[in-house]
Amino acid sequence: MYEKYVKILKDHSLKITSPRLEVLKYLDEHHGHPNVEQIYSTLKKKHPSLSRTTVYNSLETLKKNRIVQSLTISGSELRYDIEEELHHHFICTHCESIFDIAISCPNMDRTIAGGHHVEEVQGYFKGICKKCQIKQKGKNNNG
Ligand SMILES: [Zn+2]
Ligand SMILES: [Zn+2]
Numbered sequence: 001m002y003e004k005y006v007k008i009l010k011d012h013s014l015k016i017t018s019p020r021l022e023v024l025k026y027l028d029e030h031h032g033h034p035n036v037e038q039i040y041s042t043l044k045k046k047h048p049s050l051s052r053t054t055v056y057n058s059l060e061t062l063k064k065n066r067i068v069q070s071l072t073i074s075g076s077e078l079r080y081d082i083e084e085e086l087h088h089h090f091i092c093t094h095c096e097s098i099f100d101i102a103i104s105c106p107n108m109d110r111t112i113a114g115g116h117h118v119e120e121v122q123g124y125f126k127g128i129c130k131k132c133q134i135k136q137k138g139k140n141n142n143g
Pocket of ligand 2: 033081087088089100
């Protein structure tokens with residue numbers, strides 16, 4: 001079950017370590033853009049000897065190699081996302097959930113036409129997510 005992640009590390013000439021594999025697997029299975037704390041506390045249940053620093057360092061290595069990306073859109077904390085296709089994000093200002101938005105950037109073609117090589121797109125939208133809208137409506141109706 002780790003073969004996929006072993007291959008990713010190999011393809012980037014990275015040493016295969018258990019924390020790197022665990023972090024990759026976690027991000028691949030959790031697309032909710034978790035922060036370090038969420039990743040660490042989940043992995044720690046399975047690997048009690050794991051330290052927060054190790055998780056953080058693994059994330060940094062994966063980030064440097066563009067296997068994962070970090071988002072700073074919710075303020076000071078970093079939220080992690082496995083790099084797949086370039087995509088935009090919607091953040092709910094109420095519950096701080098981050099959703100992937102699959103629309104292409106209208107400025108992208110123009111940037112490429114200028115001869116630049118785009119490695120990262122950090123477009124984001126802010127608002128109230130569907131769930132929170134429903135909750136708010138419920139509140140209004142009740143009182
Ligand atoms: Zn929300
Ligand atoms: Zn994302």
